[in-house]
Amino acid sequence: MTKTFAxxxxxxxxxxxxxxxxxxxxxxxxxxxxxxxxINLGILGGMAKGAVEYDAAKAQAAADSLVAVSMIDxxxxxxxxxxxxxxxxxxxxxxxxxxxxxxxxxxxxxxxGAKAMQAAAGTGREALxxxxxxxxxxxxxxxxSYRAPQ
Amino acid sequence: xxxxxxxxxAVAVIGAGVGLWITAPDRVDPERFSTLTGDAARGETIxxxxxxxxxxxxxxxxxxxxxxxxxxxxxxxxxxxxxNISPDPDQGIGGWSVEDLANAVTRGVSPKGQHxxxxxxxxxxxKMKDQDLVDLxxxxxxxxxxxxxxxxxxxxxxxxxxxxxxxxxxxFFSEDWxxxxxxxxxxxxxxxxxxxxxxxxxxxxxALGGLDKSRWMAGAPNPSGQGTIPALTPxxxxxxxxxxxxxxxxxFTPDYDSVGGHMxxxxxxxxxxxxxxxxxxAAYVKALTAP
Numbered sequence: 001m002t003k004t005f006a007x008x009x010x011x012x013x014x015x016x017x018x019x020x021x022x023x024x025x026x027x028x029x030x031x032x033x034x035x036x037x038x039i040n041l042g043i044l045g046g047m048a049k050g051a052v053e054y055d056a057a058k059a060q061a062a063a064d065s066l067v068a069v070s071m072i073d074x075x076x077x078x079x080x081x082x083x084x085x086x087x088x089x090x091x092x093x094x095x096x097x098x099x100x101x102x103x104x105x106x107x108x109x110x111x112x113g114a115k116a117m118q119a120a121a122g123t124g125r126e127a128l129x130x131x132x133x134x135x136x137x138x139x140x141x142x143x144x145s146y147r148a149p150q
Numbered sequence: 151x152x153x154x155x156x157x158x159x160a161v162a163v164i165g166a167g168v169g170l171w172i173t174a175p176d177r178v179d180p181e182r183f184s185t186l187t188g189d190a191a192r193g194e195t196i197x198x199x200x201x202x203x204x205x206x207x208x209x210x211x212x213x214x215x216x217x218x219x220x221x222x223x224x225x226x227x228x229x230x231x232x233x234n235i236s237p238d239p240d241q242g243i244g245g246w247s248v249e250d251l252a253n254a255v256t257r258g259v260s261p262k263g264q265h266x267x268x269x270x271x272x273x274x275x276x277k278m279k280d281q282d283l284v285d286l287x288x289x290x291x292x293x294x295x296x297x298x299x300x301x302x303x304x305x306x307x308x309x310x311x312x313x314x315x316x317x318x319x320x321x322f323f324s325e326d327w328x329x330x331x332x333x334x335x336x337x338x339x340x341x342x343x344x345x346x347x348x349x350x351x352x353x354x355x356x357a358l359g360g361l362d363k364s365r366w367m368a369g370a371p372n373p374s375g376q377g378t379i380p381a382l383t384p385x386x387x388x389x390x391x392x393x394x395x396x397x398x399x400x401x402f403t404p405d406y407d408s409v410g411g412h413m414x415x416x417x418x419x420x421x422x423x424x425x426x427x428x429x430x431x432a433a434y435v436k437a438l439t440a441p
Contacts, residue, residue, distance in 0.1 A: 038406035045406060049396055133421070136401045139408030140417065149377035149411045 023089040030077040031090075033069050040065045041135065044121065048128035056122045063114070063121035066135070070111035074104065084148050091148040099145075106142035113138050173316025175259040180249045186284040188248070193289025196282045198422050199345040200275065204415035205232045208296075217242070218296040223269045225373050227359060228305030230269040238295040248287045255283065258319065265315035267303065268322075268359065274347035276325045277340070322360035329366070335437065338430035346416070346431070351379045365441040372411075385440035394432035395425070 040062040046052035047059055081087070083094040096103050113135035120127035197203070206217040219232040237244035243251070250261040258265055258272035266272065308314060328349070331339040342348045353361045354370035369381030381387060389397070393404045398420035401409040409417045420428055 041402065041406040045396075045400070045402055049392065051392070132400055132402070136408060140401045140410075140414040143408055143410035144414040147410045149372055150380070 024079070024082055024087070026077050026079050027082050027087070027090050027092075030074075033072055033077075037066060037069050040069075041132070044117065044128050045132055047125055048132050050125075054125035054128075056124075059121040059128065060118075063118040066114040067111070067118045070107075070114045074107050078103075091150070093146050093148050096146045103142070103146060106138065106146070109138040109141060110135065172320045173313050175253075175263050175265060175316065176257055176319075177259055177263075178249060178252045178257060182280050183248045183252065183284055186248075186281055188284040188286075188288025190285070190288040190292050192282075193285035193287070195423065196278075196286045196345065197289050198419045199341060199427070200278075200286070201346060201416060201419050202235070204412070204419060206235045208298075213294075215293050216296050217293065218298045219300050220298075223373065224375060225269065225359070227267075227309045228303060230267055230303045230305070231301040233300035234296060234298060235290070236296040237291050237293060238297050241297050241299050242295060243290065244295060246287075248284055251287045251290070252280075252283045255286075258315070258323070265312045265319070267305070267315065268318065271347040271350045273323055273361070274344055274350060276323065277327065277344035279340075282345075318358065318360070321358065328363055329434075329437070335430075335433065337427065338432075338434035341427060341431050342434045346419075348382070351412070352382050367435075367438050368441040377411075382435050383438050383440045384436075387435070391429070391432040391436050394435050395428040398428045398431060399425070 043052075043062040044059060047054045078092070078096065080097060082090060083092050083096065084090050085094050113131065116134060117128075117131040120131055203214045203217060205221055205223075206219050207214040207221070208216060208218040209221050211218070217234065217236045219234045221232045223230040223232070234242045236242035239245045243254075246254075246261060253259040253261070254266065254270075255272060255275045256278055257276070258268065258270065260266060303310075327339060328343055329339060349361055349367060351373070352367045352369060353363070354365050354368060356362050367382040369383075369386060370379050372379055389404055397403055397409070398417060400421070401414065401417045403409075420431070
């Protein structure tokens with residue numbers, strides 16, 4: 001009897017831990033890089049909108065950070081089986097893995113936008129808006145195809 | 151007894167007559183357009199604000215001005231496919247007059263007098279201004295033609311009886327505005343409730359597919375199955391008017407996440423409109439009340 005309880009308890013613990021399975025490191029890492037992007041886009045966007053006073057050094061640092069993120073090799077962050085059908089905690093759709101070339105091209109488009117921002121960010125507030133638009137377009141282009149709605 | 155039979159027969163005839171009258175397609179008065187001339191450049195702005203290309207472009211096509219159609223719209227009633235609305239005279243709408251376009255867009259009635267399914271948002275476009283329809287007609291002649299035939303809808307019985315849509319329209323079709331607006335708010339209301347047809351996705355629907363206007367813009371399940379369309383009402387959306395206008399321009403949320411799904415196409419359209427129009431839409435959204 002005691003043994004049965006112990007078995008049941010063990011099973012319960014196992015089931016519970018399976019339900020709250022850890023999000024894989026790769027998924028955490030790729031989500032982290034998107035957060036770094038968002039924070040730096042926030043600095044640039046705030047200045048572009050006029051909500052925050054333009055500061056050439058801060059704008060340049062934010063743009064440099066975007067370029068740095070764009071240079072992280074994505075191959076290691078998108079292992080097979082890390083889509084939203086396979087695991088919880090991600091909105092990455094399985095069609096990413098069916099269209100890896102296009103997905104990589106979308107990431108490269110972000111890199112292009114980040115480099116253009118890097119070249120322009122220190123030159124004045126007016127340069128930020130159009131470059132935000134370019135980067136935003138690359139975000140949209142990819143999310144439209146590969147990210148599930150909330 | 152004979153009296154009762156006569157009475158029943160009379161009731162049946164009247165009932166059938168009323169049924170036919172209710173389900174008969176209702177057309178626009180062509181006189182409305184007889185003195186108006188279309189301006190294709192203005193029509194392009196109407197086309198953009200109304201988001202025509204966002205649903206009628208070929209799925210996955212690079213050039214979103216080739217309006218071959220084919221995009222799928224799954225629903226509880228079957229799957230609808232956007233038709234070819236390019237100016238091709240046989241497969242598209244190149245042969246349509248202004249009245250034909252007005253009947254389609256504002257009444258949901260085809261040139262042959264068939265009802266369209268309300269996946270086509272004519273319940274919103276019903277409020278379009280006459281001049282805007284004429285301008286839109288002029289613009290639609292200028293885009294590339296595509297000879298690809300439209301894909302038939304995949305809709306089963308009884309929803310495949312188009313005449314029954316007359317009953318649906320009787321219940322749910324209305325040209326009335328949903329919200330009150332003063333002179334300053336009119337542009338925003340026209341953009342949101344008519345052209346951009348925001349409520350078609352952001353307002354939940356009842357069992358028959360009619361918009362639940364008591365929960366106007368309160369968010370809804372995504373008809374494509376995945377996720378939900380977010381609420382725009384103040385109990386759920388706490389963005390400032392500036393945040394909303396900037397989102398419509400850049401696709402960035404206040405915490406610099408980016409727009410996704412079909413809304414990305416909507417933002418593409420709003421980005422091409424004027425800053426004043428985006429501010430007008432933001433003001434409309436901020437004036438919404440919680441359900």
